[in-house]
Amino acid sequence: MNITELTKENFKESVKEGVSVVDFWAPWCAPCNMMTPILQNLSEEATNFKVFKVNVDQEQELGAEFNIMSIPCLKIIKDGEVKEEIIGLTSKERILEVINTII
Amino acid sequence: MEEKIFDLAIIGFGPAAITAGIYASRYKLNSMIIGKTKGGMITTAHLMDNYPGIEDVSGIDFTDKIVKHLEKYKECKIKEDEVIGISEIDNNFFISTKDGENIKSKSLIIATGTEKRKANIKGEKEFIGKGVTYCTTCDGFLYKNKKVVVLGSGDSAFNSALYLSNIAEKVYLICRKCSPSTENKNLIEKVEENEKIEILYETEVEEIKGEKMVEKIITNKKEEIEVSGVFIEIGLIPQSVLFQNLNIEFENNFIKINKYCETSKKGVFAAGDITTGFCELKQVITAEAMGAVSATYANKYLKTK
Structure with a gap:
């Protein structure tokens, strides 16, 4: 199953409860494309958090709201509030490490 | 642990490594490519327009084309993983990866390329991703x-x-x-x-x-x-730290090679941006040329082994 893409219409509602990993990305960004299988894998194994994506090319307002100045950028959100961020290509282990500090 | 021994291990996943993989497959060498970034540095190029036969292509599209070409050959296994250690015993090479695999090979092509140089300016590190x-x-x-x-x-x-x-x-x-x-x-x-x-x-x-x-x-x-x-955008540094213990010669951290892409150690070849190269030019086309030469001479070396 593909990871749900969020838009400004459904963003707040989707991340308002629990822990969410939101990947801000764009199609022409090579490191972003390399993150895709990692996130896919993470999403399939996730039991106590959710994984979403935001295409910053289509969702420029969300990009600006979250001060996205470098992609890929992962925001780890708990109950609607950004708790951590990881910038650049990263490993599944690193993402899990960060999630575990929040859950 | 896998007991199998490969003829050739290619470390890196850019144009030099991929070309070496294609040539090695055509020589029917039992080979493996191990690299963490499919396409390497070229994936960050927004447009390439100096590659004969392919006009106006993005780095990502170009990578897709060459990876697809490599995948046509079944002789070369592809492993998207990071090499964390490498050693040599009796002319065989032992490669350990981040995923915990141990790979054994009779010869080696190093094609790990370069990474962007940091400027070491006050504030640079703090503002990564923030400008x-x-x-x-x-x-x-x-x-x-x-x-x-x-x-x-x-x-x-x-x-x-x-x-x-x-x-x-x-x-x-x-x-x-x-x-x-x-x-x-x-x-x-x-x-x-x-x-x-x-x-x-x-x-x-x-x-x-x-x-x-x-x-x-x-x-x-x-x-x-x-x-x-x-x-x-102040230049590139070679990804050669990993190979310091192989007893090969370096020049400013780039691997020294001759015209056959041989390093100073038998059985170890190098290709692409990580090498001192045939000339100063660091382009996809020169990297690929070195990939082809290195696989050809690795094949010759294996016949004498």
């Missing part, structure tokens, strides 16, 4: 109608400035040297004629400042320039 970036094609469009600065005087800095001039309000190109270090006259002309780009020669950035995000830079001439983005 400081090393990938113009990834992040350029996030600076729409903003002021940005590009650091560097080579080909990639001039290309970045030109690319950003289509997006940003204003581009400052800051060169430490008194003239461009790229030989590409066509590119220099385009940059110099571009009204959005201002080139500042003999200038260095001393500090990057801002509250939460980058707001300005301070130069060695104590000039303050307001910018939202700092694009660092």
Whole structure:
């Protein structure tokens, strides 16, 4: 199953409860494309958090709201509030490490 | 642990490594490519237009094409993983990866390329992802109608400035040297004629400042320039630390090779940007040429083993 893409219409509602990993990305960004299988894998194994994506090319307002100045950028959100961020290509282990500090 | 021994292990996943994989497959060598970044540095190129036969192609599309070509051959296994250790015992090479695999091989091609050099400026590290970036094609469009600065005087800095001039309000190109270090006259002309780009020669950035995000830079001439983005394009450093214990010769951390892509150690070949190369040119086409040569001479070496 593909990871749900969020838009400004459904963003707040989707991340308002629990822990969410939101990947801000764009199609022409090579490191972003390399993150895709990692996130896919993470999403399939996730039991106590959710994984979403935001295409910053289509969702420029969300990009600006979250001060996205470098992609890929992962925001780890708990109950609607950004708790951590990881910038650049990263490993599944690193993402899990960060999630575990929040859950 | 896998007991199998490969004829050839190719470390790296850029154009040099992929070409070596294709050639090795055609020689029917039982080989494996191990690399963490499919396509390597070329994936960050927004446009390549100097590769004969393929016009106007993006780095990502080009990578897809060559990886697909490699996948046609079943002889070369592909492993997307990071090599963390390598050693040699009795002319065989033992490679350990981050995923915990141990790979044994009779010969080796090193094609791990280079990575972007950091500038070591005050504030650089703190503002990574908050205005400081090393990938113009990834992040350029996030600076729409903003002021940005590009650091560097080579080909990639001039290309970045030109690319950003289509997006940003204003581009400052800051060169430490008194003239461009790229030989590409066509590119220099385009940059110099571009009204959005201002080139500042003999200038260095001393500090990057801002509250939460980058707001300005301070130069060695104590000039303050307001910018939202700092694009660092000051050259490349070879990814060769891993191979220091193989007892091969280096020159400024680049691996020394001869015209057969042989290193100073038997059975170890090197290709692409990580090498001293056949010449100074670091292009996809020269990397691929080295990939082809290295696989050819690895094949010859294996026959004598």
